[in-house]
Amino acid sequence: MDLSNGTPLVAIPGPSILPDRVRTAMARPMPNIYEGYLLDMSYRILERLPSIARTSGHVSIIQSNGHGAWQSAISNTLVPGDKVLALESGRFAIIWAEYAAMAGVDTEVLPGDARSAVDVAALQARLEADVDGDITAIFTVQTDTATSVRNDIPAIRAAIDAAGHDALLMVDCIASMGCERFEMDNWGVDITVAASQKGLMCPPGLGFVWVSEKAFEMHPRVTHRVGYVDWARRLEPKAYYEIFAGTPPVPNLHALDEALSMIEEEGGLDAVWARHEALANGVRAAVEAWSTPDGIGFNITDPAHRSNAVTTIDTGEIDAVRLRGICEAQAGVTLGVGLIGDRERSFRIGHMGYLNPPMILGTLATIEAALTALAAPMGSSGVAAAAESIGAALRG
Numbered sequence: 001m002d003l004s005n006g007t008p009l010v011a012i013p014g015p016s017i018l019p020d021r022v023r024t025a026m027a028r029p030m031p032n033i034y035e036g037y038l039l040d041m042s043y044r045i046l047e048r049l050p051s052i053a054r055t056s057g058h059v060s061i062i063q064s065n066g067h068g069a070w071q072s073a074i075s076n077t078l079v080p081g082d083k084v085l086a087l088e089s090g091r092f093a094i095i096w097a098e099y100a101a102m103a104g105v106d107t108e109v110l111p112g113d114a115r116s117a118v119d120v121a122a123l124q125a126r127l128e129a130d131v132d133g134d135i136t137a138i139f140t141v142q143t144d145t146a147t148s149v150r151n152d153i154p155a156i157r158a159a160i161d162a163a164g165h166d167a168l169l170m171v172d173c174i175a176s177m178g179c180e181r182f183e184m185d186n187w188g189v190d191i192t193v194a195a196s197q198k199g200l201m202c203p204p205g206l207g208f209v210w211v212s213e214k215a216f217e218m219h220p221r222v223t224h225r226v227g228y229v230d231w232a233r234r235l236e237p238k239a240y241y242e243i244f245a246g247t248p249p250v251p252n253l254h255a256l257d258e259a260l261s262m263i264e265e266e267g268g269l270d271a272v273w274a275r276h277e278a279l280a281n282g283v284r285a286a287v288e289a290w291s292t293p294d295g296i297g298f299n300i301t302d303p304a305h306r307s308n309a310v311t312t313i314d315t316g317e318i319d320a321v322r323l324r325g326i327c328e329a330q331a332g333v334t335l336g337v338g339l340i341g342d343r344e345r346s347f348r349i350g351h352m353g354y355l356n357p358p359m360i361l362g363t364l365a366t367i368e369a370a371l372t373a374l375a376a377p378m379g380s381s382g383v384a385a386a387a388e389s390i391g392a393a394l395r396g
């Protein structure tokens with residue numbers, strides 16, 4: 001039976017659901033791009049963005065998705081013959097390193113698996129073995145969107161410091177910015193990359209690169225500059241058009257200005273992070289309750305490393321493609337495809353950005369209904385467990 005006629009919910013880990021305020025802001029007519037309010041708004045955005053990554057450093061906005069932000073980080077710091085150590089904890093640090101390899105950078109993967117966070121002891125040992133200091137930069141992700149692991153960035157920094165290594169620490173926060181606590185300066189991160197369409201409640205189209213002094217000092221050694229992303233212009237513009245390398249991405253800037261205001265109105269990032277944690281706890285309570293040896297289970301084994309932005313759920317003997325199919329076609333909820341291993345054996349719930357209890361409880365209840373439709377094995381009611389968890393958060 002098809003029950004999907006109502007507001008559809010997309011619960012994939014990005015792009016996330018847009019607030020109406022953000023969508024409306026994007027519909028404004030095109031303004032003068034040489035003078036007037038657009039310039040003021042752009043400077044206002046640039047002033048507010050460092051606090052989103054908790055840094056006092058520079059920030060660059062690229063008209064791109066997250067891959068473009070990766071490219072900016074690579075093209076402005078690394079040269080052929082440099083070496084990147086990519087910390088495997090899923091897919092994304094590895095793909096980022098593949099982009100570096102295309103620029104002639106040597107890459108090495110510190111092996112990890114799809115169920116756990118980066119092994120910081122192995123990282124420290126690898127860096128201690130690098131007695132000649134061959135490793136120029138370390139690529140890692142805060143949250144890997146495929147596995148839903150959350151890496152401990154301060155622990156990674158501590159391992160680098162304990163090894164006495166001076167490689168740049170570059171962190172992909174594309175999935176986690178605006179969802180998970182992240183303190184670029186306090187945590188000693190040299191470059192942070194993010195994108196607009198996940199926790200930041202905007203459409204795809206903007207990439208962000210936050211740059212520490214130490215990383216900026218690497219820039220002059222890059223002799224083959226990539227003009228479009230070059231920090232000399234984008235971070236130290238002599239004219240407005242240099243910030244965006246030409247025509248600004250006007251609708252995306254309107255969206256971002258509105259989204260940043262919404263974050264401030266909610267009480268700032270601490271309040272936003274607390275909301276994400278409370279809702280993610282609800283998701284985890286549901287998964288825990290549904291869990292059975294043959295059916296549902298967490299992909300990430302250690303509870304301390306489960307992300308507040310996305311949850312990857314193993315489905316055991318349950319066909320995850322059928323489960324997602326029922327949810328989407330018959331009930332109006334779109335879930336994320338499994339990105340690790342066999343697509344039939346896992347799915348993902350995005351819980352990032354503009355999200356409140358009815359949205360996430362509706363998603364969880366629909367999954368439970370689909371599990372019921374499939375006569376799938378289920379421990380107990382995930383909906384009841386999630387409501388109890390979120391209820392406790394509402395009580396304060």
Ligand SMILES: *Cc1c(COP(=O)(O)O)cnc(C)c1O
Nearest residue numbers: 065066067092143145174175195
């Ligand atoms: C989504 C995502 C990317 C890729 O971002 P695009 O905007 O699709 O280029 C990279 N890394 C992580 C951790 C992500 O979640």
